[in-house]
Amino acid sequence: MLRKRWRVLRYEKASAAYNMALDEAIAEAMAFRVAGPTMRFYGWEPAAVSIGRFQKLNEVVDMESCKRLGVDVVRRSTGGGAVFHDQEMTYSVICPEDMMPADINDAYREIGGWIVNALKFLGIDGTFEPINDVLVDGKKISGSAQSRRKGIFVQHGTLIYELDRIKMFSVLKVPKDKLDSHFLGDPAERVTSIREQKKVPWEYVAAAMANSFIMNREWYAGDITADELTRAEIIAKMRYGNAEWTFER
Amino acid sequence: MERWIRVAGGKTLSLDFECQGDDVVRMMISGDFFFYPEEGLERLESFLVEEKVWRSDDPEGVIADYLKKNKLRAVGFGPSDLAFLLRGLKC
Numbered sequence: 001m002l003r004k005r006w007r008v009l010r011y012e013k014a015s016a017a018y019n020m021a022l023d024e025a026i027a028e029a030m031a032f033r034v035a036g037p038t039m040r041f042y043g044w045e046p047a048a049v050s051i052g053r054f055q056k057l058n059e060v061v062d063m064e065s066c067k068r069l070g071v072d073v074v075r076r077s078t079g080g081g082a083v084f085h086d087q088e089m090t091y092s093v094i095c096p097e098d099m100m101p102a103d104i105n106d107a108y109r110e111i112g113g114w115i116v117n118a119l120k121f122l123g124i125d126g127t128f129e130p131i132n133d134v135l136v137d138g139k140k141i142s143g144s145a146q147s148r149r150k151g152i153f154v155q156h157g158t159l160i161y162e163l164d165r166i167k168m169f170s171v172l173k174v175p176k177d178k179l180d181s182h183f184l185g186d187p188a189e190r191v192t193s194i195r196e197q198k199k200v201p202w203e204y205v206a207a208a209m210a211n212s213f214i215m216n217r218e219w220y221a222g223d224i225t226a227d228e229l230t231r232a233e234i235i236a237k238m239r240y241g242n243a244e245w246t247f248e249r
Numbered sequence: 250m251e252r253w254i255r256v257a258g259g260k261t262l263s264l265d266f267e268c269q270g271d272d273v274v275r276m277m278i279s280g281d282f283f284f285y286p287e288e289g290l291e292r293l294e295s296f297l298v299e300e301k302v303w304r305s306d307d308p309e310g311v312i313a314d315y316l317k318k319n320k321l322r323a324v325g326f327g328p329s330d331l332a333f334l335l336r337g338l339k340c
Binding site (some may be wrong): 052053054055056059077078079080081082103104130131132143146147148149249 | 253258260263277278279280282283284285286287290322324327
């Protein structure tokens with residue numbers, strides 16, 4: 001039962017380092033078979049920029065602006081691009097690898113479909129765009145990143161609720177190659193949010209995401225265990241809150 | 250020194266290399282791609298330097314073989330993209 005029944009953690013806001021560390025702590029617990037498949041929905045306090053594992057920090061983040069605006073910076077353990085986390089719903093899906101499609105792209109498509117479905121509940125038409133995005137009217141509203149280690153699948157991603165473009169593009173540097181890429185126009189116009197599409201309250205978005213993710217799955221409302229919490233605090237301190245990791249590239 | 254390309258699909262792939270005299274002594278691959286397992290990218294970087302893959306007649310084939318043999322998977326770029334950055338590399 002533990003194997004297939006999803007634990008759904010209650011929504012909470014936390015620091016960037018802790019948010020990343022908790023995914024890792026849960027994945028470790030799962031690898032040791034003391035935790036079952038888990039879904040998290042969470043936010044960021046303070047707002048933060050997360051960068052992909054292989055990105056060069058100074059090329060994609062304006063550190064001065066982050067400092068000035070009180071925006072945290074963290075390097076993820078997953079690949080992908082830099083993301084500004086402010087008014088959004090972030091999710092993590094952590095489970096044994098065999099519960100997800102074996103093919104990486106298929107797994108992105110699978111969870112991308114859950115997000116498209118959540119948008120549908122809100123009356124918004126979204127489409128999955130490979131590799132890892134969900135678009136509305138051709139604009140990005142959600143992005144995800146996935147890892148697979150020790151037989152454990154982790155995918156985390158965002159759904160933008162409200163967008164502060166000025167703040168977003170103060171802290172994110174748009175690489176010059178992206179400026180003249182196949183996308184047209186201002187980079188700030190290539191993203192959108194739930195609120196731009198439909199004036200729905202936050203609670204509706206939270207409910208839509210949760211309902212879509214648990215649809216046709218066995219689940220229960222669970223808590224983080226004391227061991228996971230302790231381990232997350234250690235990982236946050238040793239890795240995600242450590243400048244050596246953040247400035248690795 | 251740095252070289253970069255935008256890969257079909259929109260991801261960015263960069264290659265930084267460090268020289269000592271005429272020798273490349275270090276390489277760093279960066280960008281917004283995915284690589285599985287993540288730790289494997291550093292091993293690939295070391296392999297490129299040790300094997301001087303840019304001097305190979307078929308860098309794409311060498312990279313593809315290395316990825317296959319070591320069960321590594323790049324998503325967002327392919328061996329041909331990395332080979333493109335390596336070709337004609339000189340200190």
